[in-house]
Amino acid sequence: MIVAIDGPAASGKGTLARKLARHFGLNYLDTGLLYRAVGALVLAQGKDASDTVMATRAAKALTPADLDRGDLRSEAAAIAASKVAAIPQVRAALLAFQQDFAAMPPGAVLDGRDIGTVVCPMADAKIFLLASPEVRAQRRVKELQARGEEVIYSAVLSDLRARDERDSGRSTAPLKPASDAICLDTDNLNAEMVFKIAVETIGEQIAANRRRGT
Ligand code: CDP
Numbered sequence: 001m002i003v004a005i006d007g008p009a010a011s012g013k014g015t016l017a018r019k020l021a022r023h024f025g026l027n028y029l030d031t032g033l034l035y036r037a038v039g040a041l042v043l044a045q046g047k048d049a050s051d052t053v054m055a056t057r058a059a060k061a062l063t064p065a066d067l068d069r070g071d072l073r074s075e076a077a078a079i080a081a082s083k084v085a086a087i088p089q090v091r092a093a094l095l096a097f098q099q100d101f102a103a104m105p106p107g108a109v110l111d112g113r114d115i116g117t118v119v120c121p122m123a124d125a126k127i128f129l130l131a132s133p134e135v136r137a138q139r140r141v142k143e144l145q146a147r148g149e150e151v152i153y154s155a156v157l158s159d160l161r162a163r164d165e166r167d168s169g170r171s172t173a174p175l176k177p178a179s180d181a182i183c184l185d186t187d188n189l190n191a192e193m194v195f196k197i198a199v200e201t202i203g204e205q206i207a208a209n210r211r212r213g214t
Helices: 013-024 032-044 052-061 064-068 075-084 088-103 115-119 133-146 153-169 191-212
Strands: 002-006 027-030 108-112 125-130 182-185
Touching (some): 002 013, 002 115, 013 125, 027 088, 032 052, 032 064, 032 075, 032 088, 052 075, 052 088, 075 153, 088 108, 108 115, 115 125, 125 191, 133 153
Parallel strands (some): 002 125
């Protein structure tokens, strides 16, 4: 069983995907962490995250230990991630790892931007989370403050808008719902409500697949 959770920054993908993985007894992969790690590796070499050669080299050499770096959740890593994520060679280098992870028994929940469209187009269930930039910026501010980072709401909001634009505007695997994804607007829903609706939606998608014989 493969569940794809996609959506823009701070839409609640990670929170939902982790809960779903626990609920269904599946593995969980936060694919954003791969792009964050590549971005952080390039920055650590003193280079710009848009440097195609350095970013591609970092993506090809990525090891599981790189995902344990302590600085991957920072805003700097997020911005670097969205820059390396626009490089087609970086995406190509990370694709097999994600697909192999999804194929491992008993299955997985993956969250990202292109899981339903590119990484796992045959996923059993696909959910695309939406929320307004303002609500997402408030959520991200709370999250970063809880980590002890000093943040300014207006700066977080403008970083988030810039990242949305880069993620949606890139030519390779842009952020967009798969044609068969269920879109869920979470502006007025808390994490528990989103989880409940998602579990129902996944059940319905799986039942519909069975009826179609897919
Ligand atoms: O948690 P948040 O949504 O802010 O970020 P994330 O999911 O960790 O992703 C960081 C960046 O990686 C995004 O802005 C995307 O540019 C990129 N990304 C991607 O292109 N494809 C994915 N499957 C996951 C992340």
